[in-house]
Amino acid sequence: MKLELPELQAYWEKLDYQEPSAIQEKVYEPLKNGTDVVGISPTGTGKTVAYTLPILAKTTIKGGLQTIIITPSQELAVQVAAVVKEWGKEVGLTVQPLIGGASIKRQLEKLKQKPEIIVGTAGRILEITEMKKLKLHQVATVILDEADQLLQQEQLATVRKVVAKIPNNPQMGFFSATSNELMKDLPKWFNVEPEWIDATDEDTSAGKVLHAYIETPNRKRTEMLKRLTQITDFRGLVFINNVANLVTVAEKLSYEGVSVAVLHGEKYKTERQHALQQFxxxxxxxxxxxxxxxxxxxxxxxxxxxxxxxPVTKESYIHRSGRTARMGKAGTVLTLVNERDMREFKKVIAPLELELTRLYLFGGELVDQRPETVKDEVPEIAKLKSKTKEKEKNNEAPKKETKTEVVQPIVKKKKKKKDQKNKGARKKKKE
Structure with a gap:
């Protein structure tokens, strides 16, 4: 893939990029030429750069707002905006993020710089548009990043309202790591017939992922997280299905002295950014x-x-696992399961045909054999077991028996008068 703008080509080489990923190669020409595109590719294969480069190649400097990139979350918008800014700076283009949770007054002030590209959440973009502070009449391209999420019921209506405010039919790009049934309705929702480009089977730019599990009872999972942090150079992104449980786990870990941060939708934007930065x-x-x-x-x-x-769905597993092993680096997806969970887990990921490895946490390391069977590979284990047996033996040594004498209380007998002795027996005899 040869980039037409020499500034972009020079920056590509400066970053020491080698061959483009499959998705970057395949969508460049269609997007640059104005074709509507659906781009499917595994996480960590450079989809942001894939749509950024052709957009920059056809954007006119000082030509007003020409491209809108919509994301499902504030964090992703900030992240995408950073990437687009990085490349846009090389060709003199202005990029501005518009996200909820940030100061709208400050955003309105920055819009006076007349950015050519906006990256943001649908809600904030719509809000500023309805305030008549953002004009969309020159917008030629709309990109939906994480499109499968944006097409969910809670976001779709807002996204469609934003697109409907663009006078001319803009070019549309839909990018995601997974496709779902909702993607089939794109013609109905956006009046497009996009070219489908699925690079899932061809893209090898993602690193090797070890898909593994550890059998852990529910009550021991927080303890397991604590033990995992003792692995050398350990950092883990932990997925919990609901916010209430997440908060409880975070409190327990903090109480145990584990360094932990939380990231969920009920936190303020600044708190989420701080948590991400710390991590x-x-x-x-x-x-x-x-x-x-x-x-x-x-x-x-x-x-x-x-x-x-x-995870509840296979799509959820794909997106979770895509946070590691990005751009050629290896990573591990480790699932904590009990016997019941394991049955459900296998059903969810069955369509993905993954090879699952059972792991054990032992001696501050993850091993793929039971601790009893790895003593040859880990000499410390034999020594540890020997010490344990010796300790057990000492604990089981017979203790010297000591007899305990029970002292009975002395009870003084009452002296009876002569005429009272055996009174009851005599009475009975008379009767």
Whole structure:
């Protein structure tokens, strides 16, 4: 893939990018030429750059707002905006994020810079448009990032309202790691007949993922998280299915002295950004999150994704596992299960045909054999078992028996008068 703008090509080489990923190669020409596109590719394969480069190639400097990129979450909008800004700066284009939770007054002030590209959440973009502070008449391209999420009922209506405010039929791009039944209704919702580009089977740019599990009773899962943090260079993004349980687990871990941060939709924007920054900087070892809050997050070099709760759908598993092993680096997706969970978990991921590895946490390391069978590979185990047996033997040594003498209380007998002795017996005899 040869980039037409020399500034972009030079920056590509400066970043030491080698061959483009399959999705980057396949969508470049269609997007640059104005074709409506659905782009499906595994997480961590460079989808943001895939749609950014062709958009920049056809954007006119000082030509007003020409592209809107919509994301399902504030965190993803900030992340995408950072990537687009990074590349846009090379060709002199202005990019502005518009997200809920941030100061709308400040955003309105920045709009005076007349950005060519806006990245944001549908709700905030619609709000500012209805205030007549954002004009969409020159918009030529709309990109939906994490499209399968944006097409869910709670977001679809808002997204459609934004698109409906664009006078001309804009070019549409729909990007996601997974496709679902909702994607089939794109012609009905947006009046488009997009070209489908699915690079799932061809894209090898994602790193190797170890899909593994540890059998853990529900009551021991918080303790297991604590023990996992003792692994060398450990950092884990932990998925919990509901906010209430997430908060409870976070409180228990904090009480135990474990460095932990939380990321969920009920937190303020600044709190979520702070949690993410702490995790990215390695100041906390665990970041507890829900599926919604972590959608599309890019955390470089993340070694572990931990599923405290099993995912509800295979799509959820795909997106969760996509947080690790990004752009060629290896990673582990570790699921905590009990016997019942395991049955449900296998049903959910059966269509993915994954090879699951059972792991054990022993001696501060994850091993793929039971501790009793790894003593040859880990010499410390034999020594530990020997000490344990010796201790048990000492504890079981017979103790010297000591007899305990029971002292009975002295009871003084009452002296009876002579005429009272055996009075009851005499009375009975008379009768």
């Amino acid at each position: 990215r900087n390695g100041k906390v070892k665990l970041l507890l999150t829900t599926d919604v809050a972590s959608r599309g997050l890019d955390i470089q070099g993340l070694p572990y994704v931990i599923q405290y709760d099993i």
